[in-house]
Amino acid sequence: VLLRGGSNPPSLFGLIGAYKKIRVTYYETLDQSNGMMTFLVKNTQPNHQVKAPKWGKYDHTKYEAENNTGEGLVRFDPKTGKIVWRHYFDYLMDFNEVFNRIGAAGGDMGGTLEGAAQMINAARARKYTDSYLTQPIVNNGKVYLCADRKMLCFDNVTGNVEWETPEIGNATGLVELDNTFYIQIGRTFKSYKYTLSTSPGSCKAKETKIETKKPFGFLAIDKAKGNIVWDMTKEKEFKEDPTSYLMEYNAERKTMYCSDGKFIFAIPFTRDGKISWKHTLKELGVGSVKPEDGVVFIVKSRSSSSSSYYSGNGFGYTITTTVEYDVRKVLGVEYRKDKQGREFILGIGEDGLVRIDLDGKVVWKADKKVWDWDRDDVTFTPFYLPDGDICFGFNRRLTRIDVDKGSTIFQVKEDKTASFDVHPTGNSLIAYTKKWIRSFDLTQAE
Numbered sequence: 526v527l528l529r530g531g532s533n534p535p536s537l538f539g540l541i542g543a544y545k546k547i548r549v550t551y552y553e554t555l556d557q558s559n560g561m562m563t564f565l566v567k568n569t570q571p572n573h574q575v576k577a578p579k580w581g582k583y584d585h586t587k588y589e590a591e592n593n594t595g596e597g598l599v600r601f602d603p604k605t606g607k608i609v610w611r612h613y614f615d616y617l618m619d620f621n622e623v624f625n626r627i628g629a630a631g632g633d634m635g636g637t638l639e640g641a642a643q644m645i646n647a648a649r650a651r652k653y654t655d656s657y658l659t660q661p662i663v664n665n666g667k668v669y670l671c672a673d674r675k676m677l678c679f680d681n682v683t684g685n686v687e688w689e690t691p692e693i694g695n696a697t698g699l700v701e702l703d704n705t706f707y708i709q710i711g712r713t714f715k716s717y718k719y720t721l722s723t724s725p726g727s728c729k730a731k732e733t734k735i736e737t738k739k740p741f742g743f744l745a746i747d748k749a750k751g752n753i754v755w756d757m758t759k760e761k762e763f764k765e766d767p768t769s770y771l772m773e774y775n776a777e778r779k780t781m782y783c784s785d786g787k788f789i790f791a792i793p794f795t796r797d798g799k800i801s802w803k804h805t806l807k808e809l810g811v812g813s814v815k816p817e818d819g820v821v822f823i824v825k826s827r828s829s830s831s832s833s834y835y836s837g838n839g840f841g842y843t844i845t846t847t848v849e850y851d852v853r854k855v856l857g858v859e860y861r862k863d864k865q866g867r868e869f870i871l872g873i874g875e876d877g878l879v880r881i882d883l884d885g886k887v888v889w890k891a892d893k894k895v896w897d898w899d900r901d902d903v904t905f906t907p908f909y910l911p912d913g914d915i916c917f918g919f920n921r922r923l924t925r926i927d928v929d930k931g932s933t934i935f936q937v938k939e940d941k942t943a944s945f946d947v948h949p950t951g952n953s954l955i956a957y958t959k960k961w962i963r964s965f966d967l968t969q970a971e
Contacts, residue, residue: 555598556663556681561609563600563668563681565661596658598668600684610684614658614672657737659699659708669748671696671708676746688751693744694758695737700794702779704748707794710758711741713766717816732816741766743781743792755798770814773860775868778883782870784858786814789870791885802885806858810890812876814856820900853906856898863913863928873907874898878915880931889931895924905945910967916954918945923954923965935965 556563597613661670667687668679674695678687698709713736720731742758757763771784774794780801781792791801806814859871869888872879875898878891897919904918913928921941925934939945939956946955954965 555661555668556600558666559682560602560604561600561682562603563598563663565598566596566613597672598661598670598679600681612679612684657695657697659696662699662701662706669699669701669706671699676706676708676751678751690746690751690753693753693756694740697737700774701748702794703796705754705794705796706746706748708744708746709742709768710744711737711739711766713737713741713769715769715816736766745794745796745798754796757792757798757800760800771858771860771870775883780883782860782883784870786858789858789872789881791883804881804885804887806872806874806879809872809879809887810877810892811872811874811879814858814872814874816854818856818875818900820854820856855900855906861909861913861928865929878926878931880928891926891931895926895933895936897922904939905947908947911951916967923956925967937965939963 553565554562555565597611599611600609601607602609657672659671661668663669663681666681668681670677671693674692675690676693676696676699677689679685680687693708694710695712696708696710697712700707713734715732715734717733718731740758740763742756742760742763744756744758745754746752747754765785767785767788767790768781768783770786771782771789773782774780775782779794781790781794783790783792784806787806789804789806791803793799793801806812856873856875859873860868861871862868868883870881870883872881876893877896880888880890882888896917899919902920904921904923905916907915907917909915909928910925914934915926915928917924921939921943922936923939923945924936926932927934940958942958943956944958946957947953948955948964952966952968954967956963956965
């Protein structure tokens with residue numbers, strides 16, 4: 526049993542003894558007002574029944590959800606053990622749990638997403654509803670949440686439904702701002718396993734993808750009445766998850782910045798329901814940011830072995846070369862800060878770099894003359910200096926770009942036999958051969 530939240534440890538710890546033979550994995554106390562307790566019940570696998578907890582001398586040993594598989598909310602009186610009200614909802618899988626699985630295993634470079642995909646696909650095959658229960662919001666005697674592909678508001682005392690929306694899609698995120706709820710609809714999770722082909726420039730990426738059913742996008746709901754203020758799930762640009770490459774919310778600007786790998790969007794969480802700005806990566810000259818185009822194979826070790834054999838044509842031998850390598854993702858869309866602490870978006874593609882400020886202004890571009898991307902001849906993968914400047918090396922050409930202006934601070938072509946490394950202090954870049962060694966000071970702004 527995993528316990529989160531709550532401000533009454535004795536009652537919460539009472540859960541442990543009551544759950545020795547069941548498969549419930551998540552309880553969270555949401556509210557303890559007026560001497561009552563409202564808690565959230567969540568599962569990690571479909572069709573797991575929920576056994577009610579033991580509170581003091583009151584032992585609810587019957588299955589709480591024997592007729593209502595899924596997850597939901599329960600309110601009870603801890604003094605008498607009486608259930609005041611309960612609401613359960615259809616359940617497929619917590620997509621945030623899928624996200625955590627990927628993150629724990631190293632982001633989109635691998636992980637247990639395949640196992641999560643098998644669980645979800647098996648549940649779908651058994652025709653479980655593709656639905657997700659968002660983290661409930663409790664305030665002013667009301668409980669707000671998204672479940673069963675709609676949003677609902679409950680009275681926390683009686684459990685009565687105050688209002689509910691029509692079906693809006695699979696809500697995967699919920700936030701309240703200025704008496705309005707802003708909801709993300711749909712989500713896509715991907716992981717990749719990369720293999721390097723023997724032919725130069727060839728990379729194969731095996732994709733594992735889990736995504737909710739359409740639509741994708743965002744919408745706003747009025748807190749008082751549950752009316753839909755605006756709906757961006759029917760926009761043509763949201764045929765795919767708009768947050769699959771970038772999802773960053775700026776609280777000061779009340780704006781969600783996101784990217785689907787083709788476009789970059791700025792979506793304000795205000796009631797006017799208009800996209801602030803949109804850029805196309807192709808039109809910006811950035812080029813592809815696809816995973817199969819944007820990874821680098823860093824060789825860790827290389828070994829060879831040989832064996833002899835005899836055939837009808839005589840003796841022969843076979844040489845086998847084994848290469849161990851790391852895979853590093855380089856291309857993509859990132860949310861960063863410059864030397865003055867200003868936040869911006871950096872597009873990193875096959876054909877160039879671009880900086881876009883949060884107001885949508887394109888500040889600078891770096892084309893192939895500067896960003897000479899070559900996955901098969903990477904001197905060292907791009908990294909960021911403490912002041913935000915970008916350093917990288919392709920084809921033995923070392924480059925440092927000023928993150929504020931986009932200008933080239935230095936660019937040096939080194940000998941083909943040279944090797945490169947960053948000093949452990951991070952203050953200098955070292956280029957060396959058997960005959961010489963050269964240091965580039967990275968602490969100087971110019």
